[in-house]
Amino acid sequence: MKEELQKYYGYLFEEELLKEIADVAITKEIEANETIIDIGSYITSIPLLLSGAIKILREDKEGDDLVLYYIEKGDTCAMTLSCCMGQTKSKIKAVAETDVKLLMIPKQKMGDWLSKYRSWQEFILQSYHSRLDEFIEAVDTIAFLxxxxxxxxxxxxxxxxxxxxxxxxxxxxxxxxxxxxxxxxxxxxxxxxxxxxxxxxxxxxxxxxx
The missing domain is CATH 1.10.10.10 (Winged helix-like DNA-binding domain superfamily/Winged helix DNA-binding domain)
Structure with missing residues (x-):
């Protein structure tokens, strides 16, 4: 795990944070097309993607899905961060686009690290910014194309x-x-x-x- 963390997140996080992640994170391997997070579920962990890609979908009242955006290795999902902080049910579905490997970090660590590590704070803010841009692009695609x-x-x-x-x-x-x-x-x-x-x-x- 430590080598993979260093490979994908070493340029972002300091050694002390990398060590903390390695100590508390649980590694998960998920096959393509498997649902990782479902709508209405409570999220107890923050995902850090080590390999593969995940598609984020929204569901309408009839149960039909619409793809919003993808997250790739080195990313996390801002929607899960919001649910963790607000202790609310998920409003999105996350499905493995390919076989994926990710780290699941206990949600209580998110707040601890926000005040302890500037690199984590910047990572979370950048993740929100990136996902917002992708969400706006998805809306533009539906509205204007x-x-x-x-x-x-x-x-x-x-x-x-x-x-x-x-x-x-x-x-x-x-x-x-x-x-x-x-x-x-x-x-x-x-x-x-x-x-x-x-x-x-x-x-x-x-x-x-x-």
């Missing part, structure tokens, strides 16, 4: 997160993430292929323009 533009942006983001221009995903999975119908997704994917932006294969899509 046509569905074909939203779809292509979704595919590019997914390719970049997975570090692979070929994405293994079904039309129904895309429809669920974009809060639309499979028929609409299939039609728009064919249009994007005609524009030579993607190539369609069985349960796989290759993004040609990144």
């Amino acid at each position: 046509n569905m074909d533009e939203r779809l292509f942006k979704y595919l590019k983001d997914k390719a970049l997160i997975n570090q692979n221009d070929s994405i293994s995903v079904t039309h129904q999975q895309i429809a669920n993430d974009l809060h639309t119908s499979r028929v609409v997704v299939s039609r728009l994917l064919k249009a994007l292929e005609k524009q030579h932006k993607i190539e369609l294969h069985r349960n796989q899509i290759k993004v040609l323009e990144l």
Whole structure:
């Protein structure tokens, strides 16, 4: 654990904080598509992502999900920080986009470290800032982009997160993430292929323009 902490967080945190994290953190390995945090659950730990990617989703009244943003290695999720501080139930769902490895830190340490370590304070504030920017981008995407533009942006983001221009995903999975119908997704994917932006294969899509 200490080597991984040093690799991903050594440039952010001082040695004393790294040692404290190593002492209290619990390592978790989670498979792709597994739910890490569900809506309505209480959050007792703060996640620090060591590898992989997690997608953060919001759920509507009918139970349909909408992707808000992704977090990657070296990140944490501002939503979980807010829930920990306010002792409120989670309003988001976190799902492993890929196989992930993360550290779970007891929530009581968050307040202790905020007053004890300036580097932790800066990390938390930067995390809030980054997630807010991503949330605003998600709102802009929904409000101002046509569905074909939203779809292509979704595919590019997914390719970049997975570090692979070929994405293994079904039309129904895309429809669920974009809060639309499979028929609409299939039609728009064919249009994007005609524009030579993607190539369609069985349960796989290759993004040609990144």
